[in-house]
Amino acid sequence: MSDPLRPTLPELARQALSSVQRGYDLLAPKFDHTRYRTPDSVLDATARALKTLGPFTDGLDLCCGTGAGIHVLREVCSGRTAGLDFSTGMLTEARYRYATAPGFGPHWVRGDALAPPFRPGTFDLVVSFGAFGHFLPAERPRLFTRVREVLREGGTFAFPMAAPPRPGTAAYWTLLGFDAAMRVRNAVRRPPFVMYYRTWPLAEVHRDLIEAGFAVALHPLGELGRREDGSPRCRLLLATKR
Known part of the structure; x- marks a missing residue:
């Protein structure tokens, strides 16, 4: 049975045919019930x-x-916490979520x-x-x-940063197909909806962070699993302001 809390296919299509900001305003009430929300295990x-x-x-x-x-x-900071987003709808949901949070609540911007x-x-x-x-x-540099x-x-x-799927796997073709479909969508419809899964390779991200004035380290998140070669499925990238 379908979950009434999850967005329907027409709702997702409406989001994808909108601008990024408008799309997330539309999706916001049901966003936490989609697979797009970062899993608690990663957090x-x-x-x-x-x-x-x-x-x-x-x-x-x-x-x-x-x-x-x-x-x-809230787990690691002893002072103020703030959240920044450009979607009014998403911030509305965030404010509602933390409205009764104990202690000093986040500052939403x-x-x-x-x-x-x-x-x-x-x-x-x-x-x-x-x-x-x-x-x-x-x-990225900006x-x-x-x-x-x-x-x-x-x-x-x-x-x-999750390890990229290996070429030839189902996950690899899924992400490649999604990015290709998004490029076609943005070529024929305005405003664009910018969302790509394969545009942030680790080597390029590392280079841009160094050039922006950061020292970069990688911390393996081993509890999230390992690939067949023993490498972690996900790493925490730590960029320190020099």
Whole structure:
């Protein structure tokens, strides 16, 4: 039986034919019941890894959506927490989720990750989960530069990166097909809906972070499983402001 809490196929199609911002406004009430929400296992593994690297005071969840990443910040930060997103609908859901949260609640900010409305050096920690497919490769240097600006000296930019599927596997062809369909959609319809799964390879992300002024390290999240060759299925990328 279909789950009434999950978006229907027509609702997903309507989202995909909208702009990114409008699409997420439409999807927001049901977003947490889709597979697009970052799994709790990834959030918990990230929090455990960051606890060994702190302490952190103030933290930002970049492209926070409905606020799943705030769970991580509340686990590892002793000061203020904030979530930044450009979708009013997603922020509305986030505010509702944390309306009765004990203690000092998160500060929700509507804005563009490429031009975050914060003073330089505001945060010790910036995290992000599942949002980077919405940025084109040419936008990475600007995004990383802006993140570096809002971090304090020695601050950390952290986000999980899953190992890419091996060529020839079902997952590989699924992601390749999705990206191809999205490119066709954006070639024939405006406004574009930017969402690609294969545009953030580790080597290029590492290079752009170094050029933006970060020192980069990888922390394996072994509890999320390993591939046949023994390598972790997911790593936490840790970029430290130099």
